[in-house]
Amino acid sequence: MTELLGLVFSPWTEKARWALDVRGVPYTFRHYQPLLGEPALRVKLRRLTGRVSVPVLTADDGRVLADSADIARWADGRGAGPTLFPxxxxxxxxxxxxxxxxxxxxxxxxxxxxxxxxxxxxxxxxxxxxxxxxxxxxxxxxxxxxxxxxxxxxxxxxxxxxxxxxxxxxxxxxxxxxxxxxxxxxxxxxxxxxxxxxxxxxxxxxxxxxxxxxxxxxxxxxxxxxxxxxxxxxxxxxxxxxxxxxxxxxx
CATH class of the missing domain: 1.20.1050 (Glutathione S-transferase Yfyf (Class Pi); Chain A, domain 2)
Structure with missing residues (x-):
């Protein structure tokens, strides 16, 4: 199952969730815990230094996307509903x-x-x-x-x-x-x-x-x-x- 890691109060996370939802793409949402969750996030992103942030989507095909617009484009190629990037x-x-x-x-x-x-x-x-x-x-x-x-x-x-x-x-x-x-x-x-x-x-x-x-x-x-x-x-x-x-x- 596709997983979205994010913060419920973050507008960047909301952009990704809204895109997935309006396209009807199934996923599991998991709340990210800043600081405590950062080591695992760095491993997921293969980024040991520099800034890391959510939302991060791990697709069912293994792809990892770390930007709300990229996640929305990925969702736009799946499911149904309004075309987000005509x-x-x-x-x-x-x-x-x-x-x-x-x-x-x-x-x-x-x-x-x-x-x-x-x-x-x-x-x-x-x-x-x-x-x-x-x-x-x-x-x-x-x-x-x-x-x-x-x-x-x-x-x-x-x-x-x-x-x-x-x-x-x-x-x-x-x-x-x-x-x-x-x-x-x-x-x-x-x-x-x-x-x-x-x-x-x-x-x-x-x-x-x-x-x-x-x-x-x-x-x-x-x-x-x-x-x-x-x-x-x-x-x-x-x-x-x-x-x-x-x-x-x-x-």
Whole structure:
């Protein structure tokens, strides 16, 4: 059976899961435990040095894919359902994927910086057994993990204002692209006039504005991933994301 290793609260993992689900590709999901699971992940990826991250898909034919877009392309060649990478839209999908990646990195830096000021949210980042057995240390351990993540991916040194500008530029472009797109029947408007991986990728930018109700987050973590200023400014895009989930994220 195909296995997907990921983090339930990660938008990169969600991009991969959504692609697999909408194409109807069967797989088993396994939660990745940062730090503790890293040695096994390095062995799986045959990468003993450098940065490793999830999602990682181990296909039933033995292939190992370590990028959400690569996983989505793999899924697009299997199962059934909407074609995620139609040939006529390849260039525009690539442009929107790049925009999504830059905005997600900025959003992650902003969310994790907010989390560092919230001990309750930091405690939620610690593994449940540690929270239960060592409750007073949970926030400290969570803080270590959050700071490690910020160092791992970099960019946090650019500053909050730079990250905000990146987010605003991406959200403005998302709004403009939706306005240019042709209506797609009775369902929600899509970026390219039909549902593609571009919709999945760009919808995830809004995780760091207003996490979807379906996302499994503790109440304190949800506070950290929420940005009230951007949520109100881009309420139309949050509503679009929610409609997209209702129409295409049924699994």
């Amino acid at each position: 040939a006529e839209h390849e260039a525009e999908i690539a442009r929107l994927l790049d925009l999504s990646e830059r905005a997600l990195a900025a959003g992650r830096a902003r969310a994790l910086s907010r989390m560092l000021a919230d001990d309750e949210a930091l405690a939620e980042m610690a593994p449940p057994p540690i929270r239960r057995a060592y409750a007073p240390l949970a926030a400290r351990l969570g803080g270590l993990g959050v700071r490690r993540t910020l160092r791992k991916y970099g960019g946090h040194e650019d500053g909050a204002e730079a990250h905000l500008r990146t987010m605003v530029a991406a959200l403005d472009e998302l709004r403009a692209t939706l306005a240019r797109s042709a209506p797609s029947g009775d369902g929600p408007r899509t970026l390219l006039g039909r549902f593609t991986f571009a919709d999945i990728a760009m919808s995830q930018v809004l995780v760091n504005v207003a996490p979807p109700a379906a996302l499994k987050l503790g109440a304190a973590s949800r506070r950290s991933f929420s940005d009230p200023e951007l949520r109100d400014r881009y309420a139309d895009l949050v509503a679009w994301r929610d409609e997209l989930y209702g129409a295409f994220r049924t699994t």
